[in-house]
Amino acid sequence: MRIQRDESLGVTLFEPDDFDNPIIQHYAFTRCKSYKASALKEMKRVYEQKELEEPFTQAFAESALDQWLFDVLQDVPFPGPRRGEEDFTFIDLFAGIGGFRIAMQELNGLCVFSSEWDLAAQETYRRNFGERPFGDITKQEVKRHIPKEFDILCAGFPCQPFSRAGVSARNFLGKEHGFEDKIQGNLFFDIIEIVEKHRPKVLFLENVKNLKSHDGGNTLATIKSMIENLGYSFNFKVINSQTLVPQRRERSFIVCFRNRSKTFEFPDFSGEPLKLSTILEQSVPDSFTISDALWDGHIRRSKRNKERGTGFTVGLADLNKPSNTIVARYYKDGKECLIPQDGKNPRMLTPKECSRLQGFPDSFQIHKSKKQAYHQFGNSVAVPVIKKIAKEILKKI
Numbered sequence: 001m002r003i004q005r006d007e008s009l010g011v012t013l014f015e016p017d018d019f020d021n022p023i024i025q026h027y028a029f030t031r032c033k034s035y036k037a038s039a040l041k042e043m044k045r046v047y048e049q050k051e052l053e054e055p056f057t058q059a060f061a062e063s064a065l066d067q068w069l070f071d072v073l074q075d076v077p078f079p080g081p082r083r084g085e086e087d088f089t090f091i092d093l094f095a096g097i098g099g100f101r102i103a104m105q106e107l108n109g110l111c112v113f114s115s116e117w118d119l120a121a122q123e124t125y126r127r128n129f130g131e132r133p134f135g136d137i138t139k140q141e142v143k144r145h146i147p148k149e150f151d152i153l154c155a156g157f158p159c160q161p162f163s164r165a166g167v168s169a170r171n172f173l174g175k176e177h178g179f180e181d182k183i184q185g186n187l188f189f190d191i192i193e194i195v196e197k198h199r200p201k202v203l204f205l206e207n208v209k210n211l212k213s214h215d216g217g218n219t220l221a222t223i224k225s226m227i228e229n230l231g232y233s234f235n236f237k238v239i240n241s242q243t244l245v246p247q248r249r250e251r252s253f254i255v256c257f258r259n260r261s262k263t264f265e266f267p268d269f270s271g272e273p274l275k276l277s278t279i280l281e282q283s284v285p286d287s288f289t290i291s292d293a294l295w296d297g298h299i300r301r302s303k304r305n306k307e308r309g310t311g312f313t314v315g316l317a318d319l320n321k322p323s324n325t326i327v328a329r330y331y332k333d334g335k336e337c338l339i340p341q342d343g344k345n346p347r348m349l350t351p352k353e354c355s356r357l358q359g360f361p362d363s364f365q366i367h368k369s370k371k372q373a374y375h376q377f378g379n380s381v382a383v384p385v386i387k388k389i390a391k392e393i394l395k396k397i
């Protein structure tokens with residue numbers, strides 16, 4: 001336990017150890033009963049180590065939380081609705097930097113649990129929403145904090161093959177292997193375990209475009225059969241974000257209802273693609289201009305690939321069209337999208353431009369490391385796409 005004053009935040013922090021942080025923070029923001037006992041216990045422990053004279057009471061704890069004493073950030077840009085004022089609740093799994101969360105909060109959803117194990121992503125998440133997400137979702141001590149009831153499970157989960165994990169949908173659901181065996185693999189099993197236990201009204205999942213063809217179709221077929229075996233409906237669609245943000249980003253979306261009699265149609269995303277020029281910053285430092293060595297390398301590789309008729313060719317972005325898909329590795333060489341400049345080598349997009357390509361509001365706090373920022377936006381979702389699908393979901397619940 002550390003007790004310190006963080007000048008940059010302007011608050012006195014009673015900083016609990018690692019794992020207890022999210023419990024107190026989740027309680028502070030959601031006031032969900034499920035966190036109350038653990039949060040109070042942890043606050044008491046932290047408080048007692050400070051050897052103050054005043055006895056620790058619940059009233060003290062609640063007032064300390066209201067005064068943001070327990071390492072809870074005040075004035076975050078996206079605090080979400082207050083408990084009791086929300087229209088629905090959701091959980092944010094594989095939360096990244098909270099692309100789902102922004103969209104769901106804009107529709108007045110209250111996030112009652114988040115999980116993300118990457119420390120840098122946790123940091124960005126906390127700066128924006130106030131709480132640090134819980135860590136590794138495969139761990140029971142993380143899963144046990146999920147509140148009993150919530151309406152929507154959101155997850156942009158990593159895509160992994162099932163066949164090589166050696167566990168088929170049938171023997172998984174028949175529990176021949178038991179949940180313990182899933183270390184062989186697949187994070188989707190953790191989602192299934194959570195769905196089976198909590199039975200939310202809706203599952204809202206996002207994945208890479210090639211989910212359909214991944215592992216010869218086995219991955220999607222397994223996902224579908226597992227979800228249907230739990231009694232949920234299953235709706236799947238690949239959607240391109242280019243009419244809502246100036247980025248060609250095709251992603252798979254899955255929406256499932258506990259009440260399988262609910263019919264669902266994904267909204268229409270057709271229309272004129274947006275122009276990259278609309279999100280560019282006016283003045284960009286020279287540090288974003290790529291070096292001669294990098295630019296020469298791009299040109300050489302593109303030429304070689306073109307001659308062989310294979311591989312990726314680097315082209316300068318057409319500012320009147322959407323950009324290519326921004327990926328997590330963009331920070332390495334920027335080859336997915338290079339902006340032409342007069343009399344200079346082309347430049348990379350800035351992190352702010354990447355945030356706009358994913359439809360994040362300009363008030364979103366971007367990670368201070370450029371590398372992390374590119375990585376985080378490359379992994380994230382196009383927020384307006386999530387919001388448009390979610391609006392359609394909410395009409396049904």
Ligand SMILES: C[S@@+](CC[C@H](N)C(=O)[O-])C[C@H]1O[C@@H](n2cnc3c(N)ncnc32)[C@H](O)[C@@H]1O
Pocket residue numbers: 094095096097098099100115116117118121135136137138155156157158187376379380381
């Ligand atoms: C595709 S990204 C999702 C990004 C997110 N939708 C967003 O808007 O930023 C998948 C995330 O899952 C996280 N992750 C992978 N395995 C995890 C685990 N076992 N527990 C918690 N998070 C995990 C990764 O760190 C990564 O940030």
